[in-house]
Amino acid sequence: MARATVNLAKVWTLTDSEACVLLGGMSPRTWARWKSGSHGRIDRDLRVRMADLMGIHKSLRYLFKTPSQGYDWIRKPNAAFGGVSALQIMLRGENSDLAAIRNWLEAEGGSPQAS
Numbered sequence: 001m002a003r004a005t006v007n008l009a010k011v012w013t014l015t016d017s018e019a020c021v022l023l024g025g026m027s028p029r030t031w032a033r034w035k036s037g038s039h040g041r042i043d044r045d046l047r048v049r050m051a052d053l054m055g056i057h058k059s060l061r062y063l064f065k066t067p068s069q070g071y072d073w074i075r076k077p078n079a080a081f082g083g084v085s086a087l088q089i090m091l092r093g094e095n096s097d098l099a100a101i102r103n104w105l106e107a108e109g110g111s112p113q114a115s
Contacts, residue, residue, distance in 0.1 A: 001050050001051075002042065005050050012071055012074055022091065024046055026046075053098065055106070056105060059106055062109065073086070074086050074087045
């Protein structure tokens with residue numbers, strides 16, 4: 001899942017600092033190691049964060065016709081979130097912020113169970 005997370009950061013065009021925040025305050029040095037393919041022990045908090053990020057990605061693939069639409073959606077202001085983007089919410093850094101975006105997307109039909 002670590003490699004998938006690195007790939008997701010690429011397609012979402014996350015900066016290194018954004019990726020580190022989404023991964024719970026991961027150090028830039030650790031993130032650099034991840035990008036080079038070296039992944040150490042992954043604790044429970046980090047696994048939950050990665051699962052939420054993958055769930056968000058999966059939901060976006062169900063909601064949009066093309067992957068690029070979903071990638072762009074992450075950064076677009078959204079009236080449902082008070083005019084801020086999903087990424088801005090997720091960058092608050094709390095697990096609950098990632099879960100809230102994932103839950104919202106799934107409620108909007110971004111999961112196979114919802115269709």
